Amino acid sequence: MTDYNFAYLDEQTKRMIRRAILKALAVPGHQVPFASREMPMPYGWGTGGVQVSAACLVPEDRLKVIDQGADDTTNAVSIRRFFEKTAGVATTGRTSEATLIQTRHRIPEEPLTRDQILVYQVPIPEPLRFLEPRETETRKMHALEEYGLVHVKLYEDIARHGQIATSYAYPVKVEGRYVMDPSPIPKFDNPKLESEAIQLFGAGREQRIHALPPHCQVVSLDFEDHPFEASKADHDCDLCGSGTSYLDEVIVDDAGGRMFVCSDTDYCETRRGAGHLGRLAATRQEDAA
Amino acid sequence: MTPLLQVKGLTKRYGARIGCADVSFDLYPGEVMGIVGESGSGKSTLLNCLAGHLEADSGAVMFDTRAEGLRDVRAMSEPERRMLARTDWAFVHQNPRDGLRMGVSAGGNVGERLMAVGARHYGDIRAQAQDWLGRVEIAADRIDDRPTAFSGGMQQRLQIARNLVTGPRLVFMDEPTGGLDVSVQARLLDLLRGLVREMGLSAVIVTHDLAVVRLLAHRLMVMKSGHVVEAGLTDQVLDDPQHGYTQLLVSSVLQA
Numbered sequence: 001m002t003d004y005n006f007a008y009l010d011e012q013t014k015r016m017i018r019r020a021i022l023k024a025l026a027v028p029g030h031q032v033p034f035a036s037r038e039m040p041m042p043y044g045w046g047t048g049g050v051q052v053s054a055a056c057l058v059p060e061d062r063l064k065v066i067d068q069g070a071d072d073t074t075n076a077v078s079i080r081r082f083f084e085k086t087a088g089v090a091t092t093g094r095t096s097e098a099t100l101i102q103t104r105h106r107i108p109e110e111p112l113t114r115d116q117i118l119v120y121q122v123p124i125p126e127p128l129r130f131l132e133p134r135e136t137e138t139r140k141m142h143a144l145e146e147y148g149l150v151h152v153k154l155y156e157d158i159a160r161h162g163q164i165a166t167s168y169a170y171p172v173k174v175e176g177r178y179v180m181d182p183s184p185i186p187k188f189d190n191p192k193l194e195s196e197a198i199q200l201f202g203a204g205r206e207q208r209i210h211a212l213p214p215h216c217q218v219v220s221l222d223f224e225d226h227p228f229e230a231s232k233a234d235h236d237c238d239l240c241g242s243g244t245s246y247l248d249e250v251i252v253d254d255a256g257g258r259m260f261v262c263s264d265t266d267y268c269e270t271r272r273g274a275g276h277l278g279r280l281a282a283t284r285q286e287d288a289a
Numbered sequence: 290m291t292p293l294l295q296v297k298g299l300t301k302r303y304g305a306r307i308g309c310a311d312v313s314f315d316l317y318p319g320e321v322m323g324i325v326g327e328s329g330s331g332k333s334t335l336l337n338c339l340a341g342h343l344e345a346d347s348g349a350v351m352f353d354t355r356a357e358g359l360r361d362v363r364a365m366s367e368p369e370r371r372m373l374a375r376t377d378w379a380f381v382h383q384n385p386r387d388g389l390r391m392g393v394s395a396g397g398n399v400g401e402r403l404m405a406v407g408a409r410h411y412g413d414i415r416a417q418a419q420d421w422l423g424r425v426e427i428a429a430d431r432i433d434d435r436p437t438a439f440s441g442g443m444q445q446r447l448q449i450a451r452n453l454v455t456g457p458r459l460v461f462m463d464e465p466t467g468g469l470d471v472s473v474q475a476r477l478l479d480l481l482r483g484l485v486r487e488m489g490l491s492a493v494i495v496t497h498d499l500a501v502v503r504l505l506a507h508r509l510m511v512m513k514s515g516h517v518v519e520a521g522l523t524d525q526v527l528d529d530p531q532h533g534y535t536q537l538l539v540s541s542v543l544q545a
Contacts, residue, residue, distance in 0.1 A: 144368045148405030152390070155404065156397050158411055159433050223411040 007054040007087040013037055017055035017209070021200060024211035029174030030142070031125050036207040046079060046104060047204030049121035053102045056117055056200070057083065062090045064098035069106040069246070069263030076104075095266050105168075107189040109245045109267040112197035114214060120183045122203035125210060127171045127181035147179045150221055158226055167231065173219045180210060182218075188230045188246045193218040235260040240271035241278035291353055293318045293459060293491050294339070299348035301331075301338050307515035308334035312348070314510065314520065318458070321485060321492045323506030323523060325499060325538065331515040332495040333463055339493060340380050340461045341370050352377075352459070375405050379452035383464040385444035388451070389436045395422060395447055396432040402455045421450040425480060442473035446480065453484060460485075460492040466501055478504050499542055503527060511535045 005011065013035075020034035039047040057063070063083055067076035071093040079102060080091050092098050095108040102119040112118060128138045131149045141147065150171050157165045170187035174180050182193055183201055193199065199212040212218065222228040233247040238259040245267055247260040259280055262268035272281065292315040301308035309331035316322050324332050337343040339350055341362060350362040355377065362370060374380070382388040389398055399418035400408070408414050415432075422432055425446040427439075436444050445465065452460065465481065466474040482505055485492060494505055502509055502523055509526045511519040511534065519532040530536045 144371060146371065146405065148401060151404040151409070152393060152397050152401050155400055155411065155414065156393060159394055159396055159415070224409050225412050 004086040006059070007057045007083065007089075008039075009037065009051065009054045013051075014055040017051055020209045021052065021055065021211060024200070024209045025198070025213045027178075028212055028216050029172075029178030029180040029210060031208040031210045033207055034209050036204045039204065040082075041078070043205040044123065045075060046102070046121035048202030048206075048209070049102050049104070049119050049204075050079060050082070050202075051204060052119045052200050052202035052209060053083065053100060054087075056100060056119065057087050057089060059087070059089060061099045062092050062097055064092050064095065064101045064266075066101065066103040066106055066108065066264075068104060069248070070265045072265065093266050094270075095264075105184050105186075106246070106263060107185055107192045107195075109242075109262070109264045110270075111192075112195050114196045116197040118195070118197050118199045120185075120199065120201045122181075122183040122201045122206075122208075122210075125181055125183075125201065125203040125206050125208040127169075127179050142178060145177070147173075150179055151223070154221065154223065154226075158223070164222065164226055164228070170228075171221050173221060174212065175217050176219075179221070180212075180218075186232075186246055187220065187228070188232045190218070190220045190228070191230050233260055236278060237262045237268060237271075238278045238280040240268045240276045240281070242268070242271055242276070290317060291359060292316055292351075293320075293353045294493075295349075295351040295359065296339065297349045297351070299335070299338055299345050299350065301334050301343060301345045307331070308343075309338065309512070309515045312510075312517055314517075316459075316491055316493065318491055319489045320508065321490075321494060321506045323502030323509045324493065324495045324512060325497060325502055325509065326512035327497065327538070330512040332497075332512055334515075335512070336461055336463055336493060336495045340378065341374065342380075375402055376455055377458045379455075379457040379460040381445075381448055381452055381460065381462040381465050383467045385436065385441070385448045388448040389444060391436050394433045394435055395427065395439070398436065398447060398451045399454050402451065406455060417454060421454050422447075424484070425450040426476075440473075442469050442477060445469065445477060449481070449484070453488070453490075456488070458491060460490055462492060462494045462496075464496050464498075465494065466496070466498060474501075481505060499527060499539065511538065 017034055020032045024032045039050055065076040065080040067073040083089055084091055095110045100117045104121045126138055128141060131153055132138050154164050168186050169181055169184045170190055172180050172182055196214050198214060201210045220228040235247060236243045239261050242262060245262045245264060248263045249258055249260055251258050294316040297313050299312045300310050312335055326332050338345040351359045352362050354360050396415060396418040399421050400414040403414050419429055419432060427443055427446060436447055466477055496502060506523045509523045510517050513534045519526055519535045527539055530539050
């Protein structure tokens, strides 16, 4: 396909985005404004992530796209097709084979390596947005490191629910300086933010890019007497039997039947391929046959 | 004895009009200064200039900081000024909605200043919030209610608790009893008087209610058209007013 420039965006735009990315990597957790472009998809479908991916892709890359952990849902399929068409890069479902992974709402279970880039789609990059509506004020709060308000939110959680009920988009402090919203990943994934891979966060509508360089210190905020806990459903995966992966709850009939399955489809398939079987794996295979 | 707050020649103009002009006074620790005057006389402008909400055009506001003694607040950097505003200073707004977070529970409102200065122990924060709600006579079981569920008088008391929880040394109050009915006013004044005495607070209180300054203020400044026309001990100014405007002001109050 030669009708498009490589990876859809023109070279000047990619250059502008790369500059923002470099700046974001130099100041971990800081939101860098960039001139977000119109993309051929609606806001909220990952326009920020797609632009960051487009600016990072090279022809040798192997791309993986995740939507809520899965490779085969609408958002993941259409973004993967988009780059197959406009960049002609190879794609994969395997976390370990991918060099660039664009994700929405999850970090892969398999630890990432130094050769990989993880790109997040971010709806609202500002961790203070729902606490302080004024952009002028939130910028000042970031500049002056006034983050007491984030704890007010956590205080309210405990006062109302007896525990920190924030379960996704859990605020973190990066390198002891900036408070960052890690995009709506479950708080189970927060410990994985300290990674060997480069992590880039793109918010298209809000026109912000922020980033975590490899081995960056990322601390989830909490209280001394209510420490942070990376929680997940208290079950094993019903397909692959994993007791350590993040689970989705699936309702299977109208009689209260339910199953828990890995949200990371690649992780689950790899484990099943290696012979690990969960509670319902046998029946599922019969269904398939 | 060094004054806690020393104001010299403070002037604020709105274009050609005067907000307040050439205001100077000293405020000593434990002292309560009342500022009275009619609407538009520059009381609130003066208070906002003192508290750093408005930038004055000229003059100096010297504050006796804990670390470095007297320093000009206007020459401080913004982080320093904001730090001061949430530790040693407090500001009580006339309308509690301006000073409270209406979407956050009473406990969270009181705890915010504690968390802003680094408190990270939920139990301690909650215990302190509980203690302060008790001190301003809000029932302990209301700690998780939002201020929207409170009456006007309770909201104002909550605002005071939220401001005093970090043990400030200087409180700015902008008509703290405005918009409250008389019996609630009386209780609030009683409470304020107790707290001021107990904590040894200094305060600058702006009001147009002479009864409020009579009860709370040690000293009084009377403002008219942006200028201070008379200043002195409260009783002296109210009982023996010298300036024509003060005489008018004092005689305007209905004797119940």
